[in-house]
Structure formats: structure tokens, C-alpha cells
Amino acid sequence: MAGKDHFNSGTSVLSRRRFVQGLAAGGVLLGTAALAGRVLAAQGAPSTGTAPVLHGSEFELVIEQQPVNYTGKVGTATTVNGSVPAPTLRWREGDTVTIRVVNRLQEPTSIHWHGIILPYDMDGVPGISFAGIPAGTTFTYQFKIVQSGTYWYHSHSGGQEQHGLYGAIVIEPANGEKIQADRDHVVLLSDWTDADPMALFAKLKVQSDYYNFNQPTVFDFLRDVSRDGLGAALDERRMWQQMRMNPTDLADLSAAALTFLCNGTTPAGNWTGLFQHGERLRLRFINGSANTFYDVRIPGLTLTVVQADGQDIEPVEVDEFRFGPGQTYDVLVTPTDDAYTLFAQTMDRTGYAHGTLAVAAGMSAPIPELDERLQLTMADMMGSMVMPVTPVRHASTEYGPGTDMRVDTPSIALNDPGIGLRDNGRRVLTLADLRTIGGPMDSRPAEREIELHMTGNMERYTWSFDGIEFGESTPIHFRQGERLRVILHNDTMMTHPMHLHGMWSELENPDGGFQARLHTIMVQPAQRISFLVTADAPGRWAWHCHLMFHMDAGMFREVIVA
Amino acid sequence: MSITRNSARLLTAASLFSTALLISAPVLAQAAVDHSQHTAPAQAPAPATAPTVDHSQHMAPAAADVVGQSRADPLPQGGRDPHAYSGRYQRGSGLYALAQGHDQLHLADSHRFGAIVIDQLERADGDDEATLYDLQAWISQGYQRVTLKAEGDIEERALEESRTELLWSRALSPYWDTQLGVRHDTGAKPDQSWLALGVQGLAPYWFEIDATAYLGSGGQTSLRLDTEYELLLTQQLILQPAAELNLYGKSDTARGVGSGLSDVTLGLRLRYEFTRQFAPYVGVEWTGKYGDSKKFTRVAGEKSSDTRWVAGVRFWLSN
Numbered sequence: 001m002a003g004k005d006h007f008n009s010g011t012s013v014l015s016r017r018r019f020v021q022g023l024a025a026g027g028v029l030l031g032t033a034a035l036a037g038r039v040l041a042a043q044g045a046p047s048t049g050t051a052p053v054l055h056g057s058e059f060e061l062v063i064e065q066q067p068v069n070y071t072g073k074v075g076t077a078t079t080v081n082g083s084v085p086a087p088t089l090r091w092r093e094g095d096t097v098t099i100r101v102v103n104r105l106q107e108p109t110s111i112h113w114h115g116i117i118l119p120y121d122m123d124g125v126p127g128i129s130f131a132g133i134p135a136g137t138t139f140t141y142q143f144k145i146v147q148s149g150t151y152w153y154h155s156h157s158g159g160q161e162q163h164g165l166y167g168a169i170v171i172e173p174a175n176g177e178k179i180q181a182d183r184d185h186v187v188l189l190s191d192w193t194d195a196d197p198m199a200l201f202a203k204l205k206v207q208s209d210y211y212n213f214n215q216p217t218v219f220d221f222l223r224d225v226s227r228d229g230l231g232a233a234l235d236e237r238r239m240w241q242q243m244r245m246n247p248t249d250l251a252d253l254s255a256a257a258l259t260f261l262c263n264g265t266t267p268a269g270n271w272t273g274l275f276q277h278g279e280r281l282r283l284r285f286i287n288g289s290a291n292t293f294y295d296v297r298i299p300g301l302t303l304t305v306v307q308a309d310g311q312d313i314e315p316v317e318v319d320e321f322r323f324g325p326g327q328t329y330d331v332l333v334t335p336t337d338d339a340y341t342l343f344a345q346t347m348d349r350t351g352y353a354h355g356t357l358a359v360a361a362g363m364s365a366p367i368p369e370l371d372e373r374l375q376l377t378m379a380d381m382m383g384s385m386v387m388p389v390t391p392v393r394h395a396s397t398e399y400g401p402g403t404d405m406r407v408d409t410p411s412i413a414l415n416d417p418g419i420g421l422r423d424n425g426r427r428v429l430t431l432a433d434l435r436t437i438g439g440p441m442d443s444r445p446a447e448r449e450i451e452l453h454m455t456g457n458m459e460r461y462t463w464s465f466d467g468i469e470f471g472e473s474t475p476i477h478f479r480q481g482e483r484l485r486v487i488l489h490n491d492t493m494m495t496h497p498m499h500l501h502g503m504w505s506e507l508e509n510p511d512g513g514f515q516a517r518l519h520t521i522m523v524q525p526a527q528r529i530s531f532l533v534t535a536d537a538p539g540r541w542a543w544h545c546h547l548m549f550h551m552d553a554g555m556f557r558e559v560i561v562a
Numbered sequence: 563m564s565i566t567r568n569s570a571r572l573l574t575a576a577s578l579f580s581t582a583l584l585i586s587a588p589v590l591a592q593a594a595v596d597h598s599q600h601t602a603p604a605q606a607p608a609p610a611t612a613p614t615v616d617h618s619q620h621m622a623p624a625a626a627d628v629v630g631q632s633r634a635d636p637l638p639q640g641g642r643d644p645h646a647y648s649g650r651y652q653r654g655s656g657l658y659a660l661a662q663g664h665d666q667l668h669l670a671d672s673h674r675f676g677a678i679v680i681d682q683l684e685r686a687d688g689d690d691e692a693t694l695y696d697l698q699a700w701i702s703q704g705y706q707r708v709t710l711k712a713e714g715d716i717e718e719r720a721l722e723e724s725r726t727e728l729l730w731s732r733a734l735s736p737y738w739d740t741q742l743g744v745r746h747d748t749g750a751k752p753d754q755s756w757l758a759l760g761v762q763g764l765a766p767y768w769f770e771i772d773a774t775a776y777l778g779s780g781g782q783t784s785l786r787l788d789t790e791y792e793l794l795l796t797q798q799l800i801l802q803p804a805a806e807l808n809l810y811g812k813s814d815t816a817r818g819v820g821s822g823l824s825d826v827t828l829g830l831r832l833r834y835e836f837t838r839q840f841a842p843y844v845g846v847e848w849t850g851k852y853g854d855s856k857k858f859t860r861v862a863g864e865k866s867s868d869t870r871w872v873a874g875v876r877f878w879l880s881n
Contacts, residue, residue: 120658127667131660201670202880203838205702206677210838217794218801242766244737396641401705401733450647457736459764460705462671466644469671471704477649540658554671560651560658 049265050273051085051167051186057095061086061111063155063165064104070259070266075194077164078105078155084264085188085288086153086167093148093174099141101133105160108132111141112156113169114326114499115310115519118143120539120561123501125156128542128558132157148173149310150284150328152188159197162290162548164264166190170284171310179306181282181332185273189296189344189353191258191289200257201549208461209246211254214348214373216247239378243405245493247375249458250419252549253291255351260292262344262355270364271355273342275335281357282306283331283342287323290548293347293495293522295322295421298340298357299368304332305429309518314435321429322347322418324497326520326546329429339363347420347495349373374420376525381493383411383526392528395453395466398491403467404457406491410528412510418495418524431507431529434516440506441517442534446485450476453489454496454523454545454555462553463492463545469554476543478503478535478561488521489528496550497522500559502541505531520546535561676701677880682831684874686847689865692717694872705733709741715749723749727758727774738763745776751817755779760786768792783811795832800841804829813854818862820854833876841876 061080068077068084080086091097103109110132112124122143126132133139148171155165168186193200203210216237224233240247265271275281287294297303297320304315307330321329339358346352349370356364379385392408415432416422456463465473478484486505488498498505499520507515508530523529544556651657654666682696693716700709709731714724729743738761745756760774772788786808793801806827813820831845850867851859859866 125667127660127665131664199881202675202677205675206679206878206880207838213797215794215797217796219795241768244764244766244768393640393642395644397644398641401736404736451642459737460733462705464671466642468644469704470667470669471672473653474645474648475651475653476647477651479649538658552670554669556667556669558653558667560649560656562649562651562657 049263049269049271051083051088051188051263052081053088053090055090057091057097059089059097059099060102061099062102062104063109065106068164070192070261071194073194075163075192078109078160079164080167084164085190086165088168088170088186089153091145091169091171093145093171096142096144100138101141102138103133103135106135108134108157109160109165110156111153111165112501113141113143113151113153115151115328116143116169117146117502117504117537120502120537120541123539123541125501125542128540129501145171147171147310149307149312150186150286150330151310152286152288152328154288156542159290159548161288162191162193162197164192166288168284168286178312179282179330179332180280182279183275184282184284185357186263186284186286187273187342187355188263188286188288189292189294190261190264191253191292192261193253193257193259195257197290197548198552200253201552204252204461204549208252208458209249211252211256212246212248213254213256214248214350216375243381245381245404245458247377248373249493250376251291251293251346251348251350252461252547254348255346258292258351260289260344260346260351260353262342262353265355267352267354267367272361272363273355273357274361275357275359277336277359280332280334283333284328285321285323285331286328287325289325291325293322293324293497294344294353295320295347295371296342296344297321297426298333298342299365300337300340301333301335305433306330306332308434308436308516309520311517312437313516314437316429316433316435317427318429318433319426320421320424322421322522324495324520324522324546325548326497326499327518327522333357337365339365341365341367343368345370347418349420371420371424376419376493380419380525381405381407383407383409383528384413385409392489393451394491395468397467398453398455400467401460402457402462402464402469403455403491404459405493406453407489407526407528410489410526411524412528414507414509414515414529416524416527418522431515431522432509434507434518436506436514436517440514440532441504442483442506442532444483444534446532447482449485449487451487451489452476452557453491454498456492456494456550456553456555458493463550463555464553465555465557470556470558471554473554473557475540475558475560478533478559480535480538480561482535483532484535485530485532487528487530488523490523490525493525494547494550495522495524496545496547496555498544499546500533500541500543502537502539502559502561503533503535505533507531537561671704674701674703675881677878679878681876682872682874683876684843684845684872686870686872688868688870690717692722692870694874700731707731707739709743721749723747723751729758729760731762734761735763737765741774754782754817756782756784780814781812782814785809798835800833800835802829802831802833802843802845804831810855815858818855818858820852820856820858822854823852824855825849825851829872831872839878843872843874843876845872846870847872 065076066079067074077084110124110126120129122141123129151169154161263271302317306315342355344353394406415430417428417430421428452465455467497520504517506517509515538561541559543559544551678699680697684694686692696713698711700707709729711727715722725747727745729741731739731741734740741760743758745758747754756776756778762772765771770790774786776784788806790804808824810819827849829847831843833841833843835841848869856866
């Protein structure tokens, strides 16, 4: 099934389309932002939905709640200086930045600087690395910028992130920009819900497939019987039925719950980034969504990926890339036509975020159909299906109620674009394409290994590591100064973007060679990857899946570097 | 109650019953093993043979092995200690920890969730008009729940019969909970109280099973098996066959039950989910008595089987 008929049945197409596409206005902040306090250096941004840009080394960010209308219903956004997304912060490598965060909410808040290397007590994870920012108070962050590239910031408190508290960070290199572009656009993708995200979570605790309207039906079965015969149709289903798992379980929340945003703008609002003919554009893609993997492409343009997670990579030309919450890719494009559609369909193919690159406002290009929905296969569940030389060692706690599957034949390859992107006729970026320029930051080999398995129980809607949720876990100790190898092994049927705070994750290839320096690594179902860490950042840090609900469910560890 | 659904599923009444009967025994037998495993996670677990399903006819041998292992929950041989990397540090105290008095991070695994699921609230039109209800409500934290189950039949504004249970549920395995608690029956017949011990969960092929053994006042024993299945006709139109049967240890003339298999109820309901949480339905339900129960019913001048049309609504709330 493809196209705009997103649902197999039920509610009228009209209201669904409105829901998926959002309001024509593309999301409007209602009421005036009470912008007391000084905004030190604000530059106007002409494009609709584009966040204001703040330059300099001193900033004041005022967090408050404001009504917003993305779906035809008034919801409550958590805004920064009156905008969604939050202002784009432009920093310079080598500067020390001071950021005063004023909490005008009725609840505690926090800001985490995603991918930024800084002292742990500036990292902004309440209950781990600092005490949070209580209602009505101001917290001052101050740290030296020791890196450059594209990053982002977001709340680490409850559902605030999904309600708008996310913004881009652009850091200019100390020695000048090496990547030459005539114009620069931040493209921050996110996902919006009118509901309290935690209320959605509570629904998933009762019925984990609540938002999946793509489940196999009796008629699908009868169709398969008439096409393939009864035996084949039963065979296809037998394993899933015995395992009590659902091959269409690609996302916990679908378009039935979410409105997909590009720079805070609904698809109907059509965020537009301008260019002039002959220009080379740098697009800084940030996945700031809470629960959505996006497959991004710009029909008609080749994407030259030059940065991954803020780190320069050897340029690689692709037609499309997938990224998960937390990840960033910088892409160069050289448009020749007047208008292009920037198309970001969700991994579950229930909707898309989109915008337009054009020579003038008000233009548009054709919007592609959604790709056909695919079902997970047994290969997705079992990995390589080749027994490894050293048998996989699952944690002893992976045999309890919190773990509904374990993978003994993981896939270790990095060159799989993932479900829905294999052999789709487009050149799709994979982890194997990422080669950070300059090699590893630390040439020492790993002194020891830490192995962590991603686990969960879809039926109970629990997410954990090694079968243990955060509440029952103990910290993971990195010895200060050591170089260690982390092995992540995915014993679930979902993809998890894994984010280690405070230190780089230097991805290895299956041969043990250096691949890329990242802060968030997408681990596919039944995949086993490894990366090296230099534990040079003393303190307590968060380490978690960046799908907000998986993090909230307990797929989270505290790391102590000491 | 877990609410699940999956692909096109074919079933017969026979398979429903056999599944219900077969599932309870192995699940109960597994209890002790999993319990020891859970309370002593760091110990090297004892080897055990795992029940496996033969997939070899349908898949390549390698694949069958993998899925068999994934599915059948074998106990680990020398599994990793998940706390081995802690360096004896604790969350929330020691070096670099937040000062006393600051809230530590708590995630949903330590939060409390609640739900009330009215699975059936219906009018039945058979020999007697009746209003029937069947619900479960719970408060959960982590892998434990306090569960209330209530089922009843109101005829002519009087409670004809009802069963109300208050149970402590604990996760036993990925798909099964054990339940321990009390049950009280009240209605037109003499009241009766019971101790309850059961399992509730999801069997392979997506059968929802609720199997409970009872020890009642007067030395009565009973076994109740309840199973449901969901067939998706579309994403929102769902056909739900269900079966319930009750067995008793001895005859109880005052309450009209005989020893052995006493009664069987088969239902078929077709619901339309306007939302996942609100679904009106229509259906048909057949009830039959067996053995001495059948005899007692006839002596009382009632029919020993009855077919009723039902119409009602299924809805639930969560928090």
C-alpha cells in the first residue's frame, strides 16, 4: 500500500489527510511570546518556520508553554524564546559559551547539548549529571567549545522534547570552514503530538500495537492463500505466530499519533529553504524527533554527505539516507532547477515530513508517493543466520519476563541500509559509507570490552539492556583514561539509535578497523556492532536509546567515568 | 489482561480448548525454575532442557535452531553477569553523584500505571433478558500488578450471579503472569469465597489465556479456563471468538453445580473499533451445562443450554 491513503480502513481520508499533513499554516504559535530578558544577538530568518538564529558566546533561553496549532486542535508547545524549533545557536570552536536558561514552566526542565563534549555537570540530564532546573528558576550553563560541526540541543525532562524543546547548534571551526558552501540551511525534522506523550506511553502499556494500523488481516491471509497456496501462507505466518510477534511492528507511534515536522512546519505548511541558481547549499539535517526514523531524499539531487554527527567524513554521494532520533548529517547539494521537494518519509511509511528548496518562496515540486510498506522478515529477526565462531553470551538476566527474543546469529555487517531501503533503486547511505577524516582520536587499541544487549518485550512494552530496566540497574564504570571497546548487540526487532553522552563513540568495521566518530549509532534488529571509547571525561553520564519512549521505559544506563 | 492481535488466524473450537488445557500445565511447571532464576540473577543457572517446537519442516535447519532458541527460553549456560561492569559503583551515591536531597532519575519502570478494561458490557437477548459485564482493572509497577477481575449477570434489576477477584499478578516469563488472590461469588445462589491461583497470558498463535484454580469454602475446588482470540477483518473490524469452561471437584446441590465439567460458554463477537479504546459490538453466545450440573438445571426447571444474542460496548481507559 502506498500513497496518501495511509490507513487501510476507518476514519475518512479527508480527516486523515488533514491529520497527517497538518494545517496549511504549518503550525502557528498562538499568542505573543513574552520575550522578557535580552536576546543578545538575534538575526532575522526569512523562511517560514525557520528558527531564529542567535550568535555569540552569551545567550539567554527562556522556556515557557504556549498554545500551538499543528493539527486543527490547539495543543501546548514547550517553546524557547517563543519559537518551535528553539533558536539555532551559532557558536565558534574555542569560545567559552554562557547560556542562561530561564524556566517559566510549572515543572522542572533541562537542556542537554547533544553531542557536545563538555564537563558532566553541564550535560543537562536531571537526576544524573545535575539537579535539573526547577520551575521559576534560572540555570547558567558555561563550557568551552572544543569541536565544530552540526549538533542540537533538547530537553531531557519528560515529554518536553516532543512538545518543541529542541534546536540546532552550529559550531564554526576555529581554523575556518573547510566545507565550502554558498548557503547554509538547518533542516530539523521532528514529530509532534497534541497529547501528553506520557499518556501515549500509558496506552502502549495496555496495548503496544495501539498505533499500528498496518496489521495483517484475514483478507491478507486469504489473498496469500489464493496467490501462494495454503501451505505457503501458513508457513509465512507460523513463526511470527509462535513467537507472538508482529512483522509490521516498525514503529511504536505512527502517523495515527504524530504530525511530522520539518523546521517546526507541517507538510501542508511546506517549509521552504531558498537558494539562487549556481549556489552550492549545505543542508544540516538533524533528527530531533522523539520516536521517528526518517528516510530522507531530495528527488533530482544527489546528496553529498560531508559530515556525520558533526564530524567531517570523506564525502560520499547518495540518493537517500536514514537517520534516527539524535543523529545529524550534513549534506551538500547543487540545485539546477527552480524547486525541489525535500522528502522525509517515516520508516513505517505512515507519513512524511517535507519541505521545499526553491529559488523563491511559494514554489513547490512534486511530492513523491510514500514507498510501499514492508514487513520484517525472519532475516531481520535472526541476523546473519550464521553461528559466530564465539557463541553469543547473553546476560543471565535476559531469560526473564523482560526479554522476548535473543539473537544468536547476529549480523555484524555495516552495509545494510535497513528494512524498506534495500534494493529500492536508490543509492542509500549505510554505516559502512561513513569514514571520519583524520582517523581515530586515540590510536591505542582497546584495553577491555564491555558488552551490552538491547532487550525488550513488545507485548509488555518494556525496554531495557541485558533484560534489566534502569531502575534495577547498576552503573557502567569506565576507568578514567582507558580506551575500551563497547559491543552493542540488538536482541530486539526494532532499530535503536544509541547515544552515549560525554564521549565519542568511534565505530569499528567488522574487521576491527576505524570507521567513524559518532555520538549516536543506529543499531538494526539482530545487529551487533562495536565502537571504541576514550574515557577521558570524568563524571556521571547518561547512555540510552534515543527513542524517547524506549529511554523512558528504561533502556538507559548511567555511566561513571572515574 | 493483555490486548493483542495479529495476522489472519484460523481456528476451531477444538483448538481453542486444547490450547487452553495444554498451556496451563507447562506454564505452571515452569514457575519454580523461572522464579529462582529471577531472584538470583548473578548465579550460574542450572542447565535445563528446553521445550522446542520442530520447525525443521518449514525452515532451513540453521534458522530453525535460532528461532527455536529465541522462542523457547532455554536457561543460559554461563550467562554474562549484567552487573559485572559496575566497578561496585551504585547509582545515586558515591563519586560525582548528586548531592543528597536532589531527586534521582526515575523512569517508567519504577512508575505506576493503571488501566480499566471493560471487555464486555452488553445486553443479552435469549430466554431471559440480561445485562452482563466482564472487566479487568489493574495498577502496575514494573512486572507486578494488582488486578481486579469482575464478571456478572444482572437480570430483572437483580444480580443473578457474579464473580469478583482481587489478585496479585507477577510476571513469570515474557508472556505469562502468575496470579494469586481471592474470589468472591454473589448473586441469587448462596455466596461463596475462594482462594485463587492462576496464570494469565498469551500462548503461541496469539491465544489469550486465563486459567485459574480455586479452593473454595466447604472444601470445593474448581478450575476455570478462559480463552480469547482476535481475527482482524480490517484494521478496525475485529471478530473475537471466546470460550470459557468451568470444572468442579465435587457436587454442590445448593449452587447447582456437579463435579467434573460443569459448563461451557462459547462466544463470537464482532466489534468495530472507532478508536482502540471504544468499540461497540454484536455477537452470539451459547452456554451449555454438562454432567450433574445439567441434571440440576433440568430439575430446577431450566434449560440446560441457551443461545443468546448480545450487543454491547468494549472500552478502556489508562493512566
